[in-house]
Amino acid sequence: MDDKGRSSKNNNNNNNNNNNMEDEMDIKRGPWTAEEDFKLINYIATNGEGRWNSLSRCAGLQRTGKSCRLRWLNYLRPDVRRGNITLEEQLLILELHSRWGNRWSKIAQYLQGRTDNEIKNYWRTRVQKHARQLKCDVNSQQFKDTMKYLWMPRLVERIQSASASATATAAATTTTTNTTGSAGTSSCMTTSNNQFMNYDYNNNNMGQQFGVISNNDYITPENSSVAVSPVSDLTEYYSAPNPNPEYYSGQMGNSYYPDQNMVGPQLLPENYFDYSGLLDEDLTAMQEQSNLNWFENINGAASSSDSLWNIGESDEDFWFLQQQQQQLNNNGSF
DNA sequence: AAAGAGAACAACCGCCAATTT
DNA sequence: AAAATTGGCGGTTGTTCTCTT
Numbered sequence: 001m002d003d004k005g006r007s008s009k010n011n012n013n014n015n016n017n018n019n020n021m022e023d024e025m026d027i028k029r030g031p032w033t034a035e036e037d038f039k040l041i042n043y044i045a046t047n048g049e050g051r052w053n054s055l056s057r058c059a060g061l062q063r064t065g066k067s068c069r070l071r072w073l074n075y076l077r078p079d080v081r082r083g084n085i086t087l088e089e090q091l092l093i094l095e096l097h098s099r100w101g102n103r104w105s106k107i108a109q110y111l112q113g114r115t116d117n118e119i120k121n122y123w124r125t126r127v128q129k130h131a132r133q134l135k136c137d138v139n140s141q142q143f144k145d146t147m148k149y150l151w152m153p154r155l156v157e158r159i160q161s162a163s164a165s166a167t168a169t170a171a172a173t174t175t176t177t178n179t180t181g182s183a184g185t186s187s188c189m190t191t192s193n194n195q196f197m198n199y200d201y202n203n204n205n206m207g208q209q210f211g212v213i214s215n216n217d218y219i220t221p222e223n224s225s226v227a228v229s230p231v232s233d234l235t236e237y238y239s240a241p242n243p244n245p246e247y248y249s250g251q252m253g254n255s256y257y258p259d260q261n262m263v264g265p266q267l268l269p270e271n272y273f274d275y276s277g278l279l280d281e282d283l284t285a286m287q288e289q290s291n292l293n294w295f296e297n298i299n300g301a302a303s304s305s306d307s308l309w310n311i312g313e314s315d316e317d318f319w320f321l322q323q324q325q326q327q328l329n330n331n332g333s334f
Numbered sequence: 335a336a337a338g339a340g341a342a343c344a345a346c347c348g349c350c351a352a353t354t355t
Numbered sequence: 356a357a358a359a360t361t362g363g364c365g366g367t368t369g370t371t372c373t374c375t376t
Contacts, residue, residue: 029346053361065361070345105364120365121343
C-alpha cells in the first residue's frame with residue numbers, strides 16, 4: 001500500500017522519462033488556471049480518476065499525467081482539508097514522525113483529509129524552523145529528545161487547557177440548544193486495537209476510556225473548538241459546476257484561493273480524526289516503543305485553531321524550551 | 335509607505351516499483 | 356520475457372504572502 005518507490009537498492013530498470021508525452025507536445029507547467037481545474041474536475045466527475053496520462057489527454061489538458069494526479073490529490077479532491085493544523089494533528093505528526101521519519105504519505109494516512117505534501121510542508125516550515133532556532137539538527141538525538149520530552153508534553157498541556165477552557169465556556173454559557181451530540185465526550189489519541197481514549201469531561205472520569213470507536217467519538221465541529229471553514233466556492237463548483245468567472249483571477253493568491261481552510265463537502269465532520277485505519281501492528285508498536293505515557297495524560301481534547309504550531313511560537317515558550325533543553329543537556333534526562 | 339527577509343505552500347523533479355502491453 | 360507505461364514517494368524549487376524594519 002505504501003512504501004512504494006522508496007525501498008532499497010534495486011533496480012536497474014531505469015526507465016526514465018516517464019512521459020514521452022512530454023517530448024511530443026508543449027506541456028504546460030506552473031500554476032493551474034481555473035479553466036484547467038474545471039476540465040480536470042469535470043472529467044473526473046464523469047469518468048473517474050486513474051490512467052492519468054490518457055486522462056490528461058482526454059480531458060483536453062496539456063499537462064503531464066503526473067501533474068494532473070498531483071493537482072487532483074493535493075488540491076481539487078473534494079475531501080482534501082488544508083490549513084489550520086490542530087494541536088492534536090500536530091501532536092500526531094510529531095509522534096508518527098518520531099516513529100517513521102519522513103514517511104509523509106504514511107503519516108498522512110492517519111490525518112484525515114491531509115495530504116503528504118501538506119504534512120511535509122508543515123514539517124519543513126514549522127518544525128525545522130524550531131530546530132534551527134534551537135541550533136540543532138532535526139535528525140539529532142538532541143532535537144528528538146527535545147521534541148519527545150518537551151514539545152510534545154507541552155502540546156498535551158495546551159490541548160488540555162484548551163479543552164478545559166472550552167468546557168468552562170460551555171458550562172458557563174448554558175445555551176438553550178443542546179449540543180450534546182457528543183455528549184460531552186471527547187476523544188484524542190488512539191491507544192491500541194483501534195480504540196480511542198475517551199474522557200467524559202462532563203462526568204469527570206475516564207469511564208469510557210478505551211471505548212470502541214463510534215461516530216460520536218470523533219472530534220467534530222460540534223464537540224470541539226476547532227474552526228471549520230465554510231465549504232469553499234471551489235468545492236461548490238465541483239458539486240455544481242457553474243463557474244463564476246470572477247472567482248478566479250488566474251493566479252495564485254487570495255483571489256484564486258479564497259479560502260485556505262476549505263473543507264470539501266464529502267469530508268463529513270464525523271470523519272475528523274479518524275484513526276480507525278491504524279493498523280493493529282502500528283498501534284501496538286507505537287504503544288510499546290514510543291513512550292506514549294504522555295498520551296494517557298490527556299484528559300480530553302479540544303482542538304485549537306488559533307495558532308499553528310504554538311509550541312515555541314511566543315518568546316515565552318521559546319524561552320521555556322531553551323531552558324528546558326539546557327537542563328536536558330546538563331542532566332541527560334529529566 | 336516601501337523594501338527586504340522569511341514563511342508558506344503549490345508544483346515539479348528524479349527515482350523506483352508495480353502494472354500493462 | 357522484455358519493454359513501456361503508470362503510479363507513488365520523498366526531496367526540492369519557485370512564487371506569493373506576510374511580517375518586520
